[in-house]
Amino acid sequence: MGEFDLIARYFTRPVRRAALGVGDDCALLAPAPGMQLAVSSDMLVEGRHFFADVDPEALGHKALAVNLSDLAACGARPLAFTLALALPRIDEPWLAGFARGLLALADAHGCELIGGDTTAGPLNICITIFGEVPTGQALLRSGARAGEDIWVSGTVGDARLALDALRGHGPATALPPALLAAARQRLERPTPRVALGLRLLGVASSALDVSDGLLGDLGHILRASGVGACIDLSETTDLIAASAFQESDSGLFCSDYLQQCTLAGGDDYELVFTAPPAHRPAVLAAARASDTPVTRIGVVQSQAGLRLMDAEGRPVERRYASFDHFA
Amino acid sequence: MGEFDLIARYFTRPVRRAALGVGDDCALLAPAPGMQLAVSSDMLVEGRHFFADVDPEALGHKALAVNLSDLAACGARPLAFTLALALPRIDEPWLAGFARGLLALADAHGCELIGGDTTAGPLNICITIFGEVPTGQALLRSGARAGEDIWVSGTVGDARLALDALRGHGPATALPPALLAAARQRLERPTPRVALGLRLLGVASSALDVSDGLLGDLGHILRASGVGACIDLSETTDLIAASAFQESDSGLFCSDYLQQCTLAGGDDYELVFTAPPAHRPAVLAAARASDTPVTRIGVVQSQAGLRLMDAEGRPVERRYASFDHFA
Numbered sequence: 001m002g003e004f005d006l007i008a009r010y011f012t013r014p015v016r017r018a019a020l021g022v023g024d025d026c027a028l029l030a031p032a033p034g035m036q037l038a039v040s041s042d043m044l045v046e047g048r049h050f051f052a053d054v055d056p057e058a059l060g061h062k063a064l065a066v067n068l069s070d071l072a073a074c075g076a077r078p079l080a081f082t083l084a085l086a087l088p089r090i091d092e093p094w095l096a097g098f099a100r101g102l103l104a105l106a107d108a109h110g111c112e113l114i115g116g117d118t119t120a121g122p123l124n125i126c127i128t129i130f131g132e133v134p135t136g137q138a139l140l141r142s143g144a145r146a147g148e149d150i151w152v153s154g155t156v157g158d159a160r161l162a163l164d165a166l167r168g169h170g171p172a173t174a175l176p177p178a179l180l181a182a183a184r185q186r187l188e189r190p191t192p193r194v195a196l197g198l199r200l201l202g203v204a205s206s207a208l209d210v211s212d213g214l215l216g217d218l219g220h221i222l223r224a225s226g227v228g229a230c231i232d233l234s235e236t237t238d239l240i241a242a243s244a245f246q247e248s249d250s251g252l253f254c255s256d257y258l259q260q261c262t263l264a265g266g267d268d269y270e271l272v273f274t275a276p277p278a279h280r281p282a283v284l285a286a287a288r289a290s291d292t293p294v295t296r297i298g299v300v301q302s303q304a305g306l307r308l309m310d311a312e313g314r315p316v317e318r319r320y321a322s323f324d325h326f327a
Numbered sequence: 328m329g330e331f332d333l334i335a336r337y338f339t340r341p342v343r344r345a346a347l348g349v350g351d352d353c354a355l356l357a358p359a360p361g362m363q364l365a366v367s368s369d370m371l372v373e374g375r376h377f378f379a380d381v382d383p384e385a386l387g388h389k390a391l392a393v394n395l396s397d398l399a400a401c402g403a404r405p406l407a408f409t410l411a412l413a414l415p416r417i418d419e420p421w422l423a424g425f426a427r428g429l430l431a432l433a434d435a436h437g438c439e440l441i442g443g444d445t446t447a448g449p450l451n452i453c454i455t456i457f458g459e460v461p462t463g464q465a466l467l468r469s470g471a472r473a474g475e476d477i478w479v480s481g482t483v484g485d486a487r488l489a490l491d492a493l494r495g496h497g498p499a500t501a502l503p504p505a506l507l508a509a510a511r512q513r514l515e516r517p518t519p520r521v522a523l524g525l526r527l528l529g530v531a532s533s534a535l536d537v538s539d540g541l542l543g544d545l546g547h548i549l550r551a552s553g554v555g556a557c558i559d560l561s562e563t564t565d566l567i568a569a570s571a572f573q574e575s576d577s578g579l580f581c582s583d584y585l586q587q588c589t590l591a592g593g594d595d596y597e598l599v600f601t602a603p604p605a606h607r608p609a610v611l612a613a614a615r616a617s618d619t620p621v622t623r624i625g626v627v628q629s630q631a632g633l634r635l636m637d638a639e640g641r642p643v644e645r646r647y648a649s650f651d652h653f654a
Binding site for chain 1: 346347350351352353354355356357358362363364365366367368369370371372373374375376397398400401403409410411412413441442443444446447448449451453455457458460462465467468469534535536551
C-alpha cells in the first residue's frame with residue numbers, strides 16, 4: 001500500500017461543514033458570520049507523549065483529545081482538523097485502530113478531518129484543530145481579575161499516577177489494579193471538556209487546559225493577567241480520583257505523593273478557569289448542564305505569585321515544578 | 328533554556344492580521360468577508376525531506392515554502408501559519424538560523440506565525456498554513472476540461488538533479504560546480520509561486536504544485552477531473568535549468584537522465600495548471616505580471632490516461648514513477 005492508498009483508505013471522509021476536504025492542495029473552510037476561527041496545534045512524539053506499545057485506538061483518541069481540549073479552553077465549538085502523520089512503516093492493523101479511535105472522537109464532537117500529510121519517519125502525530133467562537137468572546141488566559149474564584153473541572157493527578165505506575169516509579173507501583181485501570185484510562189483516553197468550555201463563555205473570565213501541571217498551568221493565567229493567587233490545599237485533596245489509594249493498605253502515608261500528582265502532574269486535560277464570585281451559580285449551572293464536576297480551589301489576588309495555604313489558612317511552603325519538554 | 332523561553336525568544340511575534348497570536352490555548356483568525364480560508368499541512372522529517380547537516384536557515388525557508396506552495400496552487404493569499412517542532416535538543420545557533428529563514432520568507436509573504444507547539448523528539452517540522460481565497464474561486468484539481476492547455480511554471484527537475492548529486496547517484500555526480508550550486512538552490516530554497524497563483528484565479532481551470540514529480544502530480548489533476556492528457560516531450564526539454572549540462576563534456580549523452588529528472592523528479596514546487604486556449608493571452612499576462620516564466624507542455628484530452636509524444640507527434644512509450652514516501 002502506498003501513501004495515496006493509505007490516505008484514501010483510512011483518512012478520506014466526506015465533509016459537511018467544510019467546503020472542501022482531503023484530496024486537494026488545500027482544504028477550504030469558513031467560520032459562520034460573526035464567528036472567529038480558533039486554531040491550535042499539538043504534536044505527539046513516541047516515547048515522550050506515549051509509549052511505543054500503546055493501544056493505537058487509544059492513541060488516536062488522545063491525539064485528537066488534546067487538541068479538542070485547547071478548543072475547550074477557549075470556549076470554541078469544534079469544526080475541523082488536519083492530521084500530519086510520520087510513520088516508520090505502513091502497519092495496517094495499527095492504522096485501522098488509530099483511525100478508529102481518532103474518528104470516533106471526531107464524530108462525537110462533529111469535528112471533520114479536512115486534510116493533512118503523511119510521510120515515512122519516526123512516529124509523530126501532529127494535529128491542527130479549528131473551532132468557532134463568537135468574535136471577541138473567546139476565553140483567554142489574560143482575563144483573570146483579583147477577587148475572582150479559581151475553579152478546576154473533573155479530576156486532576158490520575159494521569160500522572162498512571163504514568164508513574166507504568167514507568168515503575170515511586171509509590172504508584174503499589175496502586176491496586178482497579179485504581180490503576182481507572183487512572184490509566186485518564187492518561188490514555190482523556191476527556192476534552194468541550195461542553196463545559198462552551199457553557200463558560202460569558203461566565204468565566206479566563207481559562208486554560210491542564211496539560212503540564214495544575215499549578216504550572218495556572219501560573220500562565222496569572223502571568224498573562226498580571227495577578228497572583230492563593231490556593232487552598234484542603235480543597236485539592238479530593239481532586240485526584242485515586243484519593244482512596246492513600247487509605248488502602250499499600251498506599252498508606254502517600255498523601256504527599258498524591259498531592260504532588262494533583263498539583264504538578266500534567267496530562268489531565270481538565271480546565272482551570274476563573275470567574276467572579278457573583279458567577280458561582282452560573283458556573284455550577286454550566287457544570288451541571290455539561291455533566292462535568294467543578295471544584296473551587298482558590299482565589300485570584302492582586303499580589304503577583306502563587307501562594308498555598310492549608311485548611312486553617314496557614315501558608316504552606318512547597319514548590320511544584322510543572323512539566324517542561326526540555327527540562 | 329526551557330520550552331517557554333524557546334518559544335518566547337524565537338517564535339513569538341506581534342500579529343497584525345490575526346486577532347490573537349502565539350501564547351494562548353488557541354490563536355484567533357477570521358477570513359475577510361466573502362473569503363474562504365484555504366488550509367494545508369506539511370510535515371518535514373530529517374533524512375526524508377532534508378539532510379541532517381542542511382543549513383538551518385535554508386531549512387526554515389523550505390519548511391514554509393512548501394506550505395506557501397500549496398496556497399499558491401489554490402490561488403490563495405497567505406495569511407498565517409502554525410509551527411509544530413520536535414527537536415532532539417535545544418541548539419540555539421540552529422534555532423536562530425531556522426527562525427531567520429522561516430520568518431524572512433513569512434515576512435516576504437505577509438504570513439504571520441500565530442501558534443504551534445514544541446516538544447523534544449526526533450527532528451520534525453510540521454507547518455499548517457492559512458490563506459484567503461474568494462469564496463468558490465479556489466483553483467482545484469478537478470477543473471480541467473478536454474481541449475485545454477497544460478502549463479507549467481518556472482523550471483522543473485533541478486531539485487532532483489541536486490538531490491542525486493548530493494547523494495552521489497548517477498550522472499548527477501558529474502554536474503559542474505556552477506550548475507550544482509544553482510540546482511542545489513532550487514532543492515534547498517524553492518520559490519513558492521504565490522504571485523502567479525493569485526493571478527491565475529479566473530484564468531486557470533485547475534492547478535496543483537509539483538512536489539512528487541511533474542507527470543505523477545499532473546495525474547492527480549487528470550484523475551480528479553476525469554480526463555486524460557498528451558504531453559509534447561519536445562516542450563519539456565528546456566524545463567530543467569541545468570539543460571546546459573547535457574552539452575558539457577562531463578554530461579554528454581545524459582539527456583534521458585535529465586528528462587527523467589524533469590518528468591518525475593519532484594521537490595520543485597512549481598505550478599502545473601490547465602486553462603482554455605482562449606485564455607492563452609491571460610496566462611501569459613499573469614506570468615509577466617508575476618515575473619514567473621510559464622511553458623505550455625501539452626493538452627487535456629477526454630480519453631483517460633497520460634500519453635507522451637515527440638516533436639513529430641509520434642507516441643513515446645516510457646513510464647515515470649513519481650515519488651511515494653512509502654514505496
